[in-house]
Amino acid sequence: MADKYDVIVIGAGPAGYHAAIRCAQLGLKTACIDKSLGEDGKPAYGGTCLNWGCIPSKALLDASHKLVEARDKFADLGIKVGRVAADVPKMMEHKAAVVKQLTSGVAGLFKANGVEDLPGTGKLLANRKVEYTPHEGDSRTLEAESVILAPGSVPVEIDAAPMDGQYILDSTGALEMEKAPKTVGVIGAGVIGLELGSVWSRLGSEVVMLEALDDFLPQVDRRLAQDALRTFRKQGLDIRLGTRVTGTEVKNRKVEVSYKDKEGDQTLKVDRLIVAVGRRPFTDGLLSADCGVNLDERGFIYVNDLCVTDAPGVYAVGDVVRGPMLAHKGMEEGLMVAERITGRKPVVNYDAVPSVIYTHPEIAWVGRSEDELKRSGDACQVGSFPFAASGRALAAADAEGSVKVVTDPETDRILGMQIFGPQASELIAQAVIGMEFSASAEDFGLTMFAHPTLSEAVHEAALAVHGHAIHVASRKRNKKK
Ligand code: FAD
Ligand code: NAD
Numbered sequence: 001m002a003d004k005y006d007v008i009v010i011g012a013g014p015a016g017y018h019a020a021i022r023c024a025q026l027g028l029k030t031a032c033i034d035k036s037l038g039e040d041g042k043p044a045y046g047g048t049c050l051n052w053g054c055i056p057s058k059a060l061l062d063a064s065h066k067l068v069e070a071r072d073k074f075a076d077l078g079i080k081v082g083r084v085a086a087d088v089p090k091m092m093e094h095k096a097a098v099v100k101q102l103t104s105g106v107a108g109l110f111k112a113n114g115v116e117d118l119p120g121t122g123k124l125l126a127n128r129k130v131e132y133t134p135h136e137g138d139s140r141t142l143e144a145e146s147v148i149l150a151p152g153s154v155p156v157e158i159d160a161a162p163m164d165g166q167y168i169l170d171s172t173g174a175l176e177m178e179k180a181p182k183t184v185g186v187i188g189a190g191v192i193g194l195e196l197g198s199v200w201s202r203l204g205s206e207v208v209m210l211e212a213l214d215d216f217l218p219q220v221d222r223r224l225a226q227d228a229l230r231t232f233r234k235q236g237l238d239i240r241l242g243t244r245v246t247g248t249e250v251k252n253r254k255v256e257v258s259y260k261d262k263e264g265d266q267t268l269k270v271d272r273l274i275v276a277v278g279r280r281p282f283t284d285g286l287l288s289a290d291c292g293v294n295l296d297e298r299g300f301i302y303v304n305d306l307c308v309t310d311a312p313g314v315y316a317v318g319d320v321v322r323g324p325m326l327a328h329k330g331m332e333e334g335l336m337v338a339e340r341i342t343g344r345k346p347v348v349n350y351d352a353v354p355s356v357i358y359t360h361p362e363i364a365w366v367g368r369s370e371d372e373l374k375r376s377g378d379a380c381q382v383g384s385f386p387f388a389a390s391g392r393a394l395a396a397a398d399a400e401g402s403v404k405v406v407t408d409p410e411t412d413r414i415l416g417m418q419i420f421g422p423q424a425s426e427l428i429a430q431a432v433i434g435m436e437f438s439a440s441a442e443d444f445g446l447t448m449f450a451h452p453t454l455s456e457a458v459h460e461a462a463l464a465v466h467g468h469a470i471h472v473a474s475r476k477r478n479k480k481k
Contacts, residue, residue: 005029007341008130008144010122010286012036013047015318015330016150017106022338023148024113031142032115033122033132038103039096043119045106047152048319049327052172055102057195059095060175061358064202068360077397086203088179095175124149124291128313131288146313146341149293149301150334151286153279153319161187161248161275167255168248171196174274180204181271185257189216189239191357192276194232198359201236208268210243210259212277219355221369221404221418228363228420231400248273281320296322306347307337315341329353352435356425361387361401364424366431367416370406381409383441383464385457387421389471392452398422403461405431405441412440412465423454430458441465 009020012034020032036051038044044051064086071084110117120134128147133139155170157163163170169177174196180203186193189211201207216239217225233239240261247258255273259266281300287293292311294302301316303309309316315337318330332348339346357363373380386402393399401421408415417431434444444462449455463469 003031003140003142005031005116005142005144007031007146007148007338008033008122008142009148009150010034010124010130011047011150011152011318011320012045012106012110012117013150013152013318013330014049014327015152015334016047016148017045017109017334018331019148019150019317019334019338020115021109021113022335023341024115026338026342028338028342030115031118031144032110033118033120033130035119035121035135037119037135038100043107043117044099044103045110045117046103047150050102050106051099052175054327056095056099056175057171057192057199058358059098060091060199061195061360063091063094064199065360068202073397086180088177088203091203092176092178121285123286123288124293124311124314125288126290126292128311144313146315148334148337149286149309149314149316149320150318150330151282151320153325154282155275156278156280158187158245158275158277160245161257161273163275164250167250167253167271168273168275170275174200174272174276177272182206183208183270183272185210185255185268185270185273186276187245187257187273188212188276188278189241190276190278193274194237194357194359196274196276197237198232198235205271206238207236208238208270209240210245210257210268211239211241212244214242216241217357217363220363220365222371224363224365224402224404224418224420227401228359228361231361232359279319279325283320305350306340307333323350324353324355326353326355349436352432354428354432356428358425361398361421362424363418363420364428365416365418366428367414367435368406369416369418370404373406373415379409380415381407381412381441381465383407383461383466383469385461385464385469385472387454387457389460390452390454390457392454392456393422395452396422403427403457405444405458405461405465407441407465412442414439414441414444414462417458417461419458421454421457427454427458430455 006028007023007030009016009032023030123131130142184205186209189209197207216229243261245259249256257268293309296302317333319325354366383405387393387399404418406416441462449459460469
């Protein structure tokens with residue numbers, strides 16, 4: 001007789017563990033299968049995000065940013081610290097400790113909420129049956145009323161630069177280097193490339209980034225992307241756009257990268273090469289031929305807006321389905337599915353998914369940008385405010401960048417917000433909340449913000465939509481009649 005559950009979740013990344021915990025909270029008998037193991041060989045729940053993604057990268061980004069502040073900025077603020085140096089092994093220890101704390105935390109949450117954790121591999125069979133293979137021991141068949149697939153994603157590999165785990169690394173390898181190599185090449189100037197390129201550049205490596213596209217960060221507002229490109233180049237990232245990597249060779253403990261650009265054939269020699277050209281949905285070994293779940297043409301599990309697959313009672317959430325590959329998007333999908341299984345009716349608002357690149361300054365955006373609206377022929381109004389006019393940003397000597405608010409000229413509703421600046425990751429939440437509540441630029445303008453705060457830049461950008469910003473010259477073209 002098969003073990004029976006109300007819900008089986010496959011994958012304990014952010015999408016899967018949120019789904020599992022919420023199902024258990026709602027009174028469902030829930031099991032969660034996950035195959036990840038930590039450095040100690042024990043189950044390490046939390047998926048890519050906690051083990052090899054969001055959290056370890058932010059531990060290194062925060063530590064390396066503090067190093068740069070202490071080294072290059074403190075003296076200007078009247079703080080003498082003497083010689084400042086990186087201790088990379090210690091940074092890695094800090095990162096590992098945070099990861100361990102959080103992955104054990106998920107195991108604790110499973111226990112506290114009554115989720116049965118099943119370390120090992122899960123495979124979906126027909127009729128909501130799941131083959132569970134523990135790390136040690138024989139497979140057995142489980143049954144459930146509902147199955148939630150949350151197997152996540154893995155790095156894309158390219159033939160021109162096959163990963164070898166020693167010289168040519170994916171993001172996981174790039175988070176684990178024991179010391180800063182003298183030279184680092186990065187293929188792809190996207191989110192991972194910029195974050196990990198920043199880490200190693202701050203820790204002393206010369207970093208060259210080879211990006212295939214001619215445009216830098218095409219998903220970001222053009223002006224902010226140009227500002228960011230200028231800043232990152234000034235910080236030392238050698239970002240080369242419009243380059244096509246044609247091959248790599250490891251010779252004498254160096255990686256020789258061949259690439260083409262406008263000028264013709266080029267070569268670059270680096271100590272380590274990081275490949276960061278995107279991620280792909282991971283479904284290897286997950287689906288039996290007769291399980292009824294279909295993939296789309298790009299290999300994502302095909303689902304509708306409610307994360308329902310083509311197999312009755314089977315859902316899929318997170319990186320393995322369409323939409324941005326972001327932890328918080330997967331978390332919300334996991335929660336939505338859990339609630340819908342128990343008859344509630346929430347939906348995920350895919351128009352208000354915030355994105356953040358954790359460089360310094362950070363880049364954050366939500367909703368639609370001015371360029372995007374113009375491209376689709378839709379009218380919009382914009383208001384901008386530079387951090388150079390923010391008292392708090394100046395006081396902190398961290399006043400680069402700006403906030404841009406985009407609104408509908410008919411209704412004044414906020415359609416999007418883009419920020420390049422200090423703590424953009426925190427500030428963007430204001431736009432997300434505003435958009436969830438259909439707020440207008442006027443609503444933001446009439447709201448009181450504490451002074452002095454960086455949030456005032458959001459307030460002023462909203463005021464600027466109608467030419468009412470106080471601390472910058474007004475933009476007359478948006479002035480209300
Ligand atoms: P995953 O986190 O990939 O988890 C899937 C889990 O399922 C894994 O543990 C996997 O081992 C397991 N699994 C897969 N198949 C099976 C199977 N058949 N049986 C059992 N277990 C299985 N996103 C952000 O929002 N913010 C960030 O700052 C951020 N930083 C990132 C930095 C890096 C370097 C990387 C690589 C990613 C980053 N991301 C970030 C993306 C984020 O990590 C992912 O969007 C998120 O982890 C996806 O969650 P998920 O639950 O869908 O899948
Ligand atoms: P990405 O799509 O952000 O960037 C990949 C970049 O590589 C693109 O600019 C692309 O044009 C370029 N590229 C692709 N093929 C190339 C080639 N052959 N040569 C040169 N350049 C090439 O992907 P990523 O940076 O690998 O990140 C993967 C996913 O992980 C993203 O979807 C992202 O959302 C997620 N992630 C999020 C965060 C965050 O939220 N802060 C951080 C890291 C990763």
